[in-house]
Amino acid sequence: xxxxxxxxNDEQVSFAGAVKQGLGKNQGLFFPxxxxxxxxxxxxxxxPMVERSVKVLLPFVEEDLSEAELTEIITDAxxxxxxxxxxxxxRAILELFHGPTLAFKDFGARFMAKCLQAFCAxxxxxxxxxxxxxxxxxxxxxxxxxxxxxxxxxxNIRVVIMYPKGKISLLQEKxxxxxxxxxxxxxxxxxxxxxxxxxxQSFDDKELANTIGLNSANSINISRLLAQVCYYFEAxxxxxxxxxxxxxxxxxxxxxxxxxxTAGLFAKAMGLPIKRFIAATNANDTVPRYLETGEWTPHxxxxxxxxxxxxSNPNNWPRVEHMLKTGIVPQDCVSSVSIxxxxxxxxxxxxxxxxxxxxxxxxxxxxxLQYSAQEGEFGxxxxxxxxxxxxxxxxxxxxSPLGLPKELADCAGEVILSTDMPADFTxxxxxxxxx
Numbered sequence: 327x328x329x330x331x332x333x334x335n336d337e338q339v340s341f342a343g344a345v346k347q348g349l350g351k352n353q354g355l356f357f358p359x360x361x362x363x364x365x366x367x368x369x370x371x372x373x374p375m376v377e378r379s380v381k382v383l384l385p386f387v388e389e390d391l392s393e394a395e396l397t398e399i400i401t402d403a404x405x406x407x408x409x410x411x412x413x414x415x416x417r418a419i420l421e422l423f424h425g426p427t428l429a430f431k432d433f434g435a436r437f438m439a440k441c442l443q444a445f446c447a448x449x450x451x452x453x454x455x456x457x458x459x460x461x462x463x464x465x466x467x468x469x470x471x472x473x474x475x476x477x478x479x480x481x482n483i484r485v486v487i488m489y490p491k492g493k494i495s496l497l498q499e500k501x502x503x504x505x506x507x508x509x510x511x512x513x514x515x516x517x518x519x520x521x522x523x524x525x526x527q528s529f530d531d532k533e534l535a536n537t538i539g540l541n542s543a544n545s546i547n548i549s550r551l552l553a554q555v556c557y558y559f560e561a562x563x564x565x566x567x568x569x570x571x572x573x574x575x576x577x578x579x580x581x582x583x584x585x586x587x588t589a590g591l592f593a594k595a596m597g598l599p600i601k602r603f604i605a606a607t608n609a610n611d612t613v614p615r616y617l618e619t620g621e622w623t624p625h626x627x628x629x630x631x632x633x634x635x636x637x638s639n640p641n642n643w644p645r646v647e648h649m650l651k652t653g654i655v656p657q658d659c660v661s662s663v664s665i666x667x668x669x670x671x672x673x674x675x676x677x678x679x680x681x682x683x684x685x686x687x688x689x690x691x692x693x694x695l696q697y698s699a700q701e702g703e704f705g706x707x708x709x710x711x712x713x714x715x716x717x718x719x720x721x722x723x724x725x726s727p728l729g730l731p732k733e734l735a736d737c738a739g740e741v742i743l744s745t746d747m748p749a750d751f752t753x754x755x756x757x758x759x760x761x
Contacts, residue, residue: 327358327360327362327386327387327388327390329548331357332644333351334642336352339348340390341386341389341548344356345388345445346440346459346541347541348529348540348541348544348677349529349542351359353526355589356548357648358548362386362593363595363596363597364382367597367599368566370382370559371559371563373563374482375407375563376397376401376404377707379404379556379559382395383396383400383555384396385551388422388476390668397520399441400631404433405442406424406432407424407514407729408422408557409424410692410706411682411709413680413682413692414598416699416703416705417692417706418704419682419684419709420707420708422557422710423709424749425472425474427733428711428734429467430468430554431469431474431714432475432476434472434479434585436476437550438470438543438681439477439543441549442459442483442541443483446459446482446483448694451707456483457482457539458538458539458760459483459539459540460483460539460540460541461541462486462490462528462542462571462719463525463542464488464521464522464524464631465487465489465494466490466582466635466637467494467519467634469487469543469544470489470501470502471502472497472526473485473502474502475501475502475505478505478509479507482743484538485510487511487512488509488511488525488672488754489521490514490516490517490520491514492513493518493629495715495716495717496636496718497714497716497730497737498633498693498716500742501715501733501740504737505743506742506743510745511742511744512747512754514747514748515746515747515748517629517699519624519627522637522639524751525542527723527751529542531755534755534758537660544583544641545585547642549595550585550593551587552585553588554585554588554589555589555596558577562575562598562600572603573713574703575599575601576601576604577601578604578606578706579605579606579708579744580687580690580707580708581606581607581613581640581662582634582635582641583637583641584613584641584642584645584646586710588646590591591603591654593645594655596756600659601703602658602659604658604663604694604696604698605662606662606663606693607662609630609667610625610627610636610638610667611625611664612642613662614662626638629672630667631686631719632670632686635713644695646660663697665690670690671723673689673692673722674686674720674723677689681712683720683728685711685715685716685719685720687709687710687711688707688709688711691708693727713728745757
């Protein structure tokens, strides 16, 4: 299968090419030339997650990876569970934070790292030389940790992570700014959209990109999206063991850069029985307003307690819109709603009374589900990060102490190694070239 540039359709690359290149010409996103439709869904749902994931992803990658190679990559990458937890008879949360950095992005980052490592090894064998790559990525919180830990210690891959200074939680920051070695971190004086813009400017500078072997590990990279498809299959597989009728299944997704929604739409297009999706946003409501008015008018990014969703110009929206407009998925299968800070906090308190400790992002998705679910629908909302990553906020709202899991406790006392930098491409370019 080939992947083509949504902006420059004549640019087509293999899966390996899309992973290594990240972005296409004119900052275009890569998209598969065809969407495989799986006709054996019931058989797939009966398989263990790793074995099922291999079969789900093989049609996308088989030109570059054998089934044995893909199995090895997925076995290494998905070595932790995605757990479906019931909240009440009509609602459940899919907990995606049981990986090494306690966030859903462990799935995509680890899969990408393993793929890239395999492709680099093949290239080195073919050319007789090891080429150094630079992974440049922006994070609004959880991507940084997932990418840093996935790539930490890999030879010939330099990782530079930018994040908005003072706008992510301290524990989120500590998880990726304390590693050192091949992991470099830049605290940018700006918001997440400023960080994303710097990534795009870097890709547009062809001389820079070629000199440092530029790539990105944001959800713009197709490998991360494909990995995320797999946990939608896992959620439905777990549900199928306790529910005979899956015809009214709705997913509510806390949405920032819209990679999670994109992956869910891939899963639906491939045949997974999902009725529809709710894209839940915080005050950064570009998409809800767009779906209502038809006008794409991003506002200045607003800081919220669900900080990983503080994105006003989501990078993955072109993929979503492409699927909706071309009929890959039905146009009416996506709705979007904005949840404010007061609603987020009250929802966290409400979930706590039901016996579930939630962080702000999952609470946004749950509240959107309460607003939007129709009679007879079963709703699954995504838990994208461990509550302890937002310890101070959660404790303040719920009024009770929250213990630290080992992954956070181990880094809490470490020294932050970041370099402060203005949101200025000239300074970033000089930094990337001199290292």
